[in-house]
Each structure stands twice: as C-alpha cells, then as structure tokens.
Amino acid sequence: METKICGADGQVRQAAFKGLREDKPAGEVEAKKPISPEEVETPQPERPVATKVVHRKGAKAEVMGVMISNPDKLFWPDANDGEPVTKEELVKYHEEVGSG
Numbered sequence: 001m002e003t004k005i006c007g008a009d010g011q012v013r014q015a016a017f018k019g020l021r022e023d024k025p026a027g028e029v030e031a032k033k034p035i036s037p038e039e040v041e042t043p044q045p046e047r048p049v050a051t052k053v054v055h056r057k058g059a060k061a062e063v064m065g066v067m068i069s070n071p072d073k074l075f076w077p078d079a080n081d082g083e084p085v086t087k088e089e090l091v092k093y094h095e096e097v098g099s100g
Contacts, residue, residue, distance in 0.1 A: 063091045 021029060061071035071088035079085045 061088050061091075063088070064095055 061068045068088060068091050071086060071091075073087040074084045075087060075090055076085040
C-alpha cells in the first residue's frame with residue numbers, strides 16, 4: 001500500500017492498494033518487522049511561542065501560522081455553561097492541549 005500526498009493543499013490522502021509485487025516470487029517476500037520504540041531516536045518538540053491571534057481582512061484569524069476562516073462561527077451556542085464556543089476558541093484549545 002502507498003500513502004500519497006496529493007494536491008496543492010499538501011493533505012495526506014487515504015492509502016490505496018496498487019497491486020502485487022512482480023519483481024520477486026511470493027515466497028521471497030518478507031513482511032517488515034517494526035522496531036521497538038526504545039530504538040528510535042525521537043526529538044523533543046519545541047514548545048511553541050505564545051500564539052498571536054491576528055484578525056485580517058475577510059474575518060480570518062491566524063493561529064500557529066494557520067489561517068482560520070470564520071473564527072466567530074458558533075460550534076456550540078450553549079456548551080451547558082451558558083457560554084458559546086467559537087471556532088477560534090476550539091482551535092486555541094487544541095493548540096493548548098497539543099503543546100502539552
């Protein structure tokens with residue numbers, strides 16, 4: 001199977017079966033075995049700098065360098081606390097949780 005990055009947006013698309021190997025007989029093909037996590041050198045992520053929210057023309061906001069369209073869109077008008085949750089607030093929440 002193969003995972004492709006398609007299109008100008010750089011989004012990862014669903015893996016697709018492309019066919020069987022024709023360069024080797026089936027008996028010679030071996031499945032790769034995953035290595036243990038201890039053997040992988042994993043760099044620690046850098047802590048992101050505090051995000052500036054920049055509202056630009058067309059009512060967009062920039063969070064972590066990504067333009068968010070319709071930042072004032074209500075996802076949950078009443079989140080059981082009487083306060084609405086906007087798209088921008090949800091993105092900020094994900095940023096905070098992701099920066100760990």
